[in-house]
Amino acid sequence: MPSPASKDAKPPKPQGLTYAGSGVSIHEGDRFVDLIMRHMRSTHSPRVLANEGGFAGLFRLDFNQQLFKRNFKEPVLIACTDGVGTKIKLAVETDRFEGIGQDLVAMNVNDLVVQGGEPLLFLDYIACGRLVPERLERIVRSIADACRACETALLGGETAEMPDVYGPDDLDLAGFAVGVVELKRATDPTRVEPGDIVLGLASSGVHSNGYSLVRKIIKHAGLDLARAYAELAPPGHAGPPPTLADVLLTPTRLYAPSVVKLARGYKVKKVVTGMAHITGSGLAGNLERALHPDVDALIDESAWTPPPVFPFLQQHGSVDDEEMRNVFNMGVGYCLICRPTFAASIKDRLRKLGEQVFVMGKVVKGKGQVRIKPR
Amino acid sequence: MPSPASKDAKPPKPQGLTYAGSGVSIHEGDRFVDLIMRHMRSTHSPRVLANEGGFAGLFRLDFNQQLFKRNFKEPVLIACTDGVGTKIKLAVETDRFEGIGQDLVAMNVNDLVVQGGEPLLFLDYIACGRLVPERLERIVRSIADACRACETALLGGETAEMPDVYGPDDLDLAGFAVGVVELKRATDPTRVEPGDIVLGLASSGVHSNGYSLVRKIIKHAGLDLARAYAELAPPGHAGPPPTLADVLLTPTRLYAPSVVKLARGYKVKKVVTGMAHITGSGLAGNLERALHPDVDALIDESAWTPPPVFPFLQQHGSVDDEEMRNVFNMGVGYCLICRPTFAASIKDRLRKLGEQVFVMGKVVKGKGQVRIKPR
Secondary structure, eight states: OOOOOOTTOOOOOTTSOOTGGGTOOHHHHHHHHHHHHHHHHTTOOTTBOOOTTOSSEEEESSBOOGGGOBOOSSEEEEEEEEEOTTHHHHHHHHTOOTTHHHHHHHHHHHHHHTTTOEEEEEEEEEEESSOOHHHHHHHHHHHHHHHHHTTOEEEEEEEEEOTTTSOTTOEEEEEEEEEEEEGGGSOOGGGOOTTOEEEEEEOSSSTTSOHHHHHHHHHHHTOOTTSBOGGGSOTTOOSSOOBHHHHHTOOOOOOHHHHHHHHHTOSSSOOEEEEEEOOTTHHHHHHGGGOOTTEEEEEEGGGOOOOTHHHHHHHHHTOOHHHHHHHSOTTEEEEEEEOGGGHHHHHHHHHHTTOOEEEEEEEEESSSOEEEEOO | OOOOOOTTOOOOOTTSOOTGGGTOOHHHHHHHHHHHHHHHHTTOOTTBOOOTTOSSEEEESSBOOGGGOBOOSSEEEEEEEEEOTTHHHHHHHHTOOTTHHHHHHHHHHHHHHTTTOEEEEEEEEEEESSOOHHHHHHHHHHHHHHHHHTTOEEEEEEEEEOTTTSOTTOEEEEEEEEEEEEGGGSOOGGGOOTTOEEEEEEOSSSTTSOHHHHHHHHHHHTOOTTSBOGGGSOTTOOSSOOBHHHHHTOOOOOOHHHHHHHHHTOSSSOOEEEEEEOOTTHHHHHHGGGOOTTEEEEEEGGGOOOOTHHHHHHHHHTOOHHHHHHHSOTTEEEEEEEOGGGHHHHHHHHHHTTOOEEEEEEEEESSSOEEEEOO
């Protein structure tokens, strides 16, 4: 939580140096805290302990209230941190912050649920050159909306105004997520077996990786963020095509709600043997992390069609096929490896939970590699 | 954990745009991960589950191994996040990173223990304009050293190379700490009573707040970071005086080890009724957060002498007394409010744990304010 500043600060004498004079506005910081409180509270269940003005956020792990009864036998905490990379630059450039908070939450909670657990709490770090409360509030609202969608408490955050590190309009975002998994339910890569099926969940677009390359392509090809390019419209799209900014700022899909609900449906059987969130190093680089050294994953790219933004970027940047695969998700943002006899029912459940699911391939004996058959 | 990049990346064809060409070096990222692994592992107890290449870090909350036996009845998770502000600019300017990791850990764990619990795990987010593995390794080593001192696992982190947000040498750091407290042992501001004694623990210097003002004073007064100023030497200091950089980059004191050990010594009695980590808004702004609306804290400034760096900064910046108090810790970095009958023994224990302790004042009936009697 941003530290509440002293309310007793007297106006400093004009001749001496002051903190405010060094570019840090305590007043704007206070106003920002007031603005975001309701967004934070909107994410709080009874598991969050009231701690107004406290130095840290408090969250009950075990709880005996009737509605929320839960006690862990061997609780394992899961924690991870991630940012949104230079996607924030596009948000700043277009003054569109309504989705960037979801990007931040998604980058973290999607990593977290890979381990088999559920996200409990989230904290954000926002650094900026100049603290404009109304602008940052839009980011925090987006963070809170995404946290609610994942039943995750936005427990705190820090906002740092650092005029000499960041340009006046520049920003950076980092997120931290904590979750819990019952030890016996934690994902275990050694359980993956030949014959297991690999399912892919459709991405919502570029998500939050590779934006340094995206921005280089925009510059190189003279693309216009505000322009509606016909080739960006997905097949069957009705109405005017989306602008390039619409497509590139589509928030990263939150897989956590579906993945957590799926796991709740299989309390006894461990039907999912591995999972992967497809981020920085593409499908191969990430799915590999779900394998052990004696199995390979064979992926058939004809199982799905990348959304139009990928061929669009590739063409305008003359980007090599292999480079595209190594940098972008290419249409699949999350993978599940599952026992073959349950693949159909898992696919069905995920569809009912709102996911678009592709049967991408299978596990075979191997060397811990992902082998891709190009489309 | 920084995502391991795909090991199969082929050199891209020269005509197309590439990720590496956009200023992000996957190779340097991989080399950095190799360099920091041993530092991270040096902080891991058996409570950290092996999860090489995993998407998130895993930490056992309850554990039944003989040496570490512990089971929580009503565990409450505590979490907070903070950065080091523009102190990082001084570290970059002087190429001194050996203490800045401790600053980052201290800013977080000191906030965490205020709630009565103990820190369990830490994660870092490092953003930079250019990833120089050897430079960032010095930061991570300092983070790991501080984590070990607090018996806290460095469970993961993220390193973001963002050439368009940060200048080539610029950096930002954010930290994130998670701890646990048994519900019945959590700090509760309503327990503070008139008659309670306020103890202060000496700070190691400016800590990690107010550096935008510090840097403005340096510029304004033409101070030289490399120069040894005689007036910066503490009373009784032997040998040559420290340089301004020595003093300003002294890492923030880690109070967590002493505070946690103190609490372990009073398992049944709740002798400490409130605590405060003195950061951004000074003694009054932070100690106030430990009070409830019916009590005041009366503080007598003659109980301690601020280290030489504070009068030095004040004089060179002609900073108002009140502004100094509102921005800096002025020599006290952490406060404990305790029952009067235990004050002497608590003071004694803290001294034996290596703290310099001041009896700063007491609690009286009031309105939730901190009233300071100037020295």
